[in-house]
Structures are given as structure tokens and as C-alpha cells.
Amino acid sequence: MKFSKLAEEMRTVRDYKKEPVEHRVIEEVLEAGKTAIGVAGGRNVSILWIDNGQEVFHQLSGKAGYYGKMIEAPHYLVIASKEFPAFMENSGYIMELMRLKARELGLGTCWLSIENEEALREVLGVEGEEKITAFVAIGHEYKGIFKKDISKQSSRLGIEEIVYLGRWGQPCTLEALEERGLARVLYHVRLAPSWGNKQPWRFIMDRDKILLTVQREERDAMRLDAGIVMLYFEKSAWEEGIPGRWQLDVGEGIEGKYGIPGEQKLVGYYSL
Structure with a gap:
């Protein structure tokens, strides 16, 4: 599938x-x-x-x-x-x-x-x-007639709310993502599950790469969420004909170059 x-x-x-x-x-x-x-x-x-x-x-x-x-x-x-x-x-x-x-x-x-x-x-x-x-x-899921899921529907942020263009905080339009072939990729990335449905990750699209950041919280769940969203990005990118793998050894000073705030951790980047 x-x-x-x-x-x-x-x-x-x-x-x-x-x-x-x-x-x-x-x-x-x-x-x-x-x-x-x-x-x-x-x-x-x-x-x-x-x-x-x-x-x-x-x-x-x-x-x-x-x-x-x-x-x-x-x-x-x-x-x-x-x-x-x-x-x-x-x-x-x-x-x-x-x-x-x-x-x-x-x-x-x-x-x-x-x-x-x-x-x-x-x-x-x-x-x-x-x-x-x-x-x-x-x-195997139980779908008995007396079972009713009363939990609230999980909401998702829009594509333009999870990705920046060139630098942290710089808006990225859907048109810019479409030009790079990333609109469908990010559409499916936003469906990735996360602890408490917090969607703690954000992306910065540069010319030759897209960077991933995640909230700096003590909970290990945030790091699990980073791994999950990397999988969703990778699989969706491959499906759209954008081969590559995540590079986690990003070196020093990258956060400053992209204006990444202190409460966010740079996880790695995916070459485009």
C-alpha cells in the first residue's frame, strides 16, 4: 500500500x-x-x-x-x-x-x-x-455496536503553520512549496502522530535542504516525535520522487544561521 x-x-x-x-x-x-x-x-x-x-x-x-x-x-x-x-x-x-x-x-x-x-x-x-x-x-480492533469512541477529534496544524522559508519565522507559502515539489510531502507530514497531539516539530526550507526542529522539552516523547516525523517526511518524499536520508550530524552554529530560537532544538536536515 x-x-x-x-x-x-x-x-x-x-x-x-x-x-x-x-x-x-x-x-x-x-x-x-x-x-x-x-x-x-x-x-x-x-x-x-x-x-x-x-x-x-x-x-x-x-x-x-x-x-x-x-x-x-x-x-x-x-x-x-x-x-x-x-x-x-x-x-x-x-x-x-x-x-x-x-x-x-x-x-x-x-x-x-x-x-x-x-x-x-x-x-x-x-x-x-x-x-x-x-x-x-x-x-485486532474491536468494533462492537456498544463501543463508542467519545474522545475528541484530533486537529492538525496547516501546512503553512509548520514550515518556514529560509529562516525561522519567515512565512512559507503553499505556492513556494509546490514549486519545490514539497506541498504533498508536507501535507502527509502534518498527519504524523505526536504526544498530546502537540505537533512539536517545525521545518525550515532552504535552497538545497529542509531542516527539522523540535521543542526542547524534558519529555522523551518529544524526541520520539522527531523520529516519527522524520519517517513521515522520508516516506512521503520518496513517494514524490525526492530521494534522500536525514543527516543528523549538523555541526556547530547552524541554529544561529537560521535564527532558530533557544526553545527549539535542531534535529537534522534532509537534502533536496
Whole structure:
């Protein structure tokens, strides 16, 4: 399935059937993650598929969840990683890639926040130096007639609200993006999920590159969000015939050149 269609169809699922996912489907989801290059070479990453969902759900109530509420699912998907530069961004990229694959295979998923990593490590039996970086509920969506999603609709910023031209704060028109072949790319990028739907990332379009910044907040979720949005940009760009990969080693003094404010962190750039 084309990435653009997957991005448009992607949604958070909070109600799951109790039946387990077929082994063949599990293998396809895991393979998507294990073969991913990621944004840091995909190195030092362990991917765990959790089968005893009901038990994990009860043990983690109040210690992980979706807006503080633990989601019950037949399975959970976990990434544990050694710490290295961009390890959180890398985890966000790889986990979202597996979520997209799951959607393509007819499964539902939901990003879960980690409120107490030590409790999660104990419940899941994660040992060693690896840090649990990403946690997702996964399974077949339950669409029973008595189930009703009462959560509010997620809104999205417009394309022109997330990208600047040449320098931070300089407006970028839709026409300018169309001239560079980036209008459709940024349309799908804005659909990327983020913690609390904050959309903490912004882009600066230069002549030969587009830079990505993210809010400087202490929450690891912001770094995961950066990895997720890099995936969406990359996949959409490839689909539009703009090959390339993210460069995260940006050097010194770049923030000043582009007027990036102190509350924003420059993550990297994508060559155009």
C-alpha cells in the first residue's frame, strides 16, 4: 500500500478484540522493524512482542498508558535500546514504521506513554543496560455496536503553520512549496502522530535542504516525535520522487544561521 494512503488512514485504536494475532502477521510486523535502517543505523535496538496482554494490562495500570490510562490489548510491542546519540529518535522512527506495517495488515495500534520505566522493565523482564524507549498496544480492533469512541477529534496544524522559508519565522507559502515539489510531502507530514497531539516539530526550507526542529522539552516523547516525523517526511518524499536520508550530524552554529530560537532544538536536515 502507498505510504500516502496509509498516512491518511492511520488512527489510534483503543478497543481490541481478545483474540491473539496470527503468527504470520506478527512476523511481518516484527520484520519491518528488524530490517529498518532507522535514523541512526538501527543499531543497539531490541524489539519485544508481548503475548500475555491481559496480565501486562493489570500489572501496568497507572504506570503506563494513553493519556494516563492503560489500554487493554492482547499484545504489546516494545523497543528497548542502548543509549547513543539520537537513540530516542531512532526508536520513534522504527516503532512508527511497525505501526504503519500493522495498519497495512489490518491491525490496530496505540502509542502508550511510559510513566514508570522501572515498573515496565520488571513486568516485561527487560534486563541489562537497555532503556525502554517505545511502547505500543497492538491487536485486532474491536468494533462492537456498544463501543463508542467519545474522545475528541484530533486537529492538525496547516501546512503553512509548520514550515518556514529560509529562516525561522519567515512565512512559507503553499505556492513556494509546490514549486519545490514539497506541498504533498508536507501535507502527509502534518498527519504524523505526536504526544498530546502537540505537533512539536517545525521545518525550515532552504535552497538545497529542509531542516527539522523540535521543542526542547524534558519529555522523551518529544524526541520520539522527531523520529516519527522524520519517517513521515522520508516516506512521503520518496513517494514524490525526492530521494534522500536525514543527516543528523549538523555541526556547530547552524541554529544561529537560521535564527532558530533557544526553545527549539535542531534535529537534522534532509537534502533536496
